[in-house]
Amino acid sequence: SCINEKKCCNITYQHFINGETKVFCIAPVRIVVLHESFYLEGYIVKKSEGEVCFRFDNPTNFSVQRIIKTDIQHDRSFAEIKVKKLENNKLFGLIRDGEPFKVRLKFTTPYAVTYVSDRVFSQDQQTKINEDGSLELSFMSDSTYEVRSFVLGFGASVTVLEPEALREDIKKEIKKLEDMYK
Numbered sequence: 001s002c003i004n005e006k007k008c009c010n011i012t013y014q015h016f017i018n019g020e021t022k023v024f025c026i027a028p029v030r031i032v033v034l035h036e037s038f039y040l041e042g043y044i045v046k047k048s049e050g051e052v053c054f055r056f057d058n059p060t061n062f063s064v065q066r067i068i069k070t071d072i073q074h075d076r077s078f079a080e081i082k083v084k085k086l087e088n089n090k091l092f093g094l095i096r097d098g099e100p101f102k103v104r105l106k107f108t109t110p111y112a113v114t115y116v117s118d119r120v121f122s123q124d125q126q127t128k129i130n131e132d133g134s135l136e137l138s139f140m141s142d143s144t145y146e147v148r149s150f151v152l153g154f155g156a157s158v159t160v161l162e163p164e165a166l167r168e169d170i171k172k173e174i175k176k177l178e179d180m181y182k
Helices: 110-117 144-153 164-180
Strands: 007-014 021-034 036-045 061-062 067-077 103-107 126-129 135-140 156-162
Touching: 021 061, 036 164, 103 110, 103 144, 110 126, 110 135, 135 144, 156 164
Parallel strands: none
Antiparallel strands: 007 021, 007 067, 021 036, 036 061, 103 135, 103 156, 126 135
């Protein structure tokens, strides 16, 4: 109802499972579904009473399943505030944590090649099957966290071709994993 009525609400949110909760005052804009998960997209609002003022220029995404409690603020409307026209994120990922960057990955096993070639991960993605049967996938993203998780999910079936910073990040994570399993 807060989305439809353009009313602010307080949400009690648990960022990490079993972690502390924090209360955010938000101007909720829409529900987004990505990879079978629901997210509430909204602008974080300054908590003071009276005029509604967004703390950041861009909206924030909250996992719906980690919202513990909501309280509508009947006296705080954001109907008069011009909200940016929200488009579906054309980049890979949902968690925006930086500037857009180009990703190039090489998949080598038949399962990974087939899996990736059958799916759309980003509206700008490009795929290329190489002579050796491997597949190169390239796309733009602004979510280092989600790209790293995506790559690690394929294990030894994928190699990061670019960006170099992501290659180094993956190397460090593999080293940590190696140390854990000694």
